[in-house]
Amino acid sequence: METIDLGKRYRRSWALQNCSLEIPAGRIAALIGPNGAGKTTLLNLAVGLLSPTEGAVRVFGSAPSDNPEALGRIGFVAQDRPLYRSFTVSEMLRFGATLNPRWDDAMARSRLDRLNIPLGQKVHKLSGGQQSQIALVLALAKRPELIVLDEPVAALDPLARREFLQTLLDATVETGMTVLLSSHLVGELERVCDYLVLLNAARVQFAGDLETFAEGHRLLVGPRAQTEELARVSHVVHATHTDRQTSLLVKLNGHGYDPQWDVRDPGFEEIVLAYMGQRVEEVETTR
């Protein structure tokens, strides 16, 4: 999947702008960003539910919007996992089989069987975790080459969340499909994913290997100081000030530091939060 200068505008405000990124085949990509950053917009563009205002999105080389051939190769689990509440589980499977020529019914049934989800049960009588699993199985049974998930575990308890991600990972290992997954649970994503897309204020801040993302970042803690002085020696991602103390998350650019700073390596989550905490105008300058 790749996007080229992709932008989407609702009335006057841009939900996504100048978004160019590429998710290589076979990767498990995390999409992270604060609320309103444009994550859902990007995912909806990727699965063709929205059409771009400018630029283009390509999945397997073609635009997904109104393109049944491309849509057949994309699995999608939307936010709050919509399902036909009055259908039974097996009717949901029939729904999938009716609308998808590549549908793998045996696989869907065996997955649901392993999860102990009864086929005769009505969807609305199942737990939230089970409903999420059904939504995931529906997406997987299309035998997609790309699966897109919009905050699929947000409403789940930790156990259901782990089971859900396990189903997803198992399927990924089996099929080698590409995954694009958005979530606020940064810790979980670090464990599961190997690619990162960081989105803030409608813009892409980072898109690349998860491993290289953390490289070069340092956390400096020292007496209260002006950030401008430091801007010369390194690139300040985020600064927090208390009365006495200043904490800076910086990205190295080869210079050494004044010994007054206490330097340490930040965790993945700290770095992500630092980027997410940037204000809109900072996003513009740090891109």
Added chain:
Amino acid sequence: MTWLTWRLHRTEAAIGIPIFAALIVIMFLATQSVNSAYDAASNLGCFDNGDSILCSERLSDYYDRSSRWGNLTTLLHGIPLAVAALLVIPTLQELERGTHRLAWTQSISRRRWTLIRVGFLIGISTLVAAVWAVTTSDWRSSILQVDEQSFARDAFELSPAVLVGYGLFAVALGLAAAVVTRRLIPTLALLAVGFTGTRILTTFVLRERYRNPVEETIPAADDTGQFTAFEDRWILDESWLTKSGERLSWERVNQLCTPGADEQNFEAFYQKCLVDNDLQYYRAFHPTDRFGQFQLIETALYLGLAAGLFALSYWWLTRRSA
């Protein structure tokens, strides 16, 4: 897709089909009841000469029945509304609960999904209108048997062509409201107000203006009985004019021609009075042979509205954001 469409509409079908079947039975009984009273009276020739006691009983029985059942059939003008609501609710729920986003990310284009949905609504509502037209056709002819006019509301509005038009308009309006508002109450409100409003507008304001009425003015002296004879035409206006063309109110005419207390032949007196005063009879009307034309115009009007609303829904569903 057939299975899915059926599955989505199953609940509404379970509600709608028995009710519709019951209405067909009621309509059948109404027609039977009125027709048997009609036959009982007409076998004795009561419609030509109903002076006997037996005839007056049979005639009053006939008129009682037809007015009683006639009141009921007025309620049946709401059928397209109810059918449209039942047909549109599954699509509304789909949009309200977001399952359209699930459907639109399967291997099917939104265009095809929308066309199947719209095609289904058009098919079912046409079918319902056709069944209803067949069910009411005996009723129409039985109320037309005596003194109803072709242009009378019941007779005009139960004709097959306009029934199809009303049905398609109602369902197109319901779908457009559902697609645009995505909420149950606003959808039902827009459907009810829009449909009833349009029907009232066409029935009471527009229909008589589909064409200019035929006007005629006949001097009272030339009357050969055409003033009082029953004629199957839609009279919009009738009154007496003076020779200079001034319109007289009915009170004014009655004042002018008040018979004396000892007057024996009232009709002859009246006729003579009208002639003596040089009055002319004026009327504006639509002749019966315009019935088919008016049916076509009204049907075209409703089909045009339906087409516009379907196009709006199609555009909204396939072009606008999910």
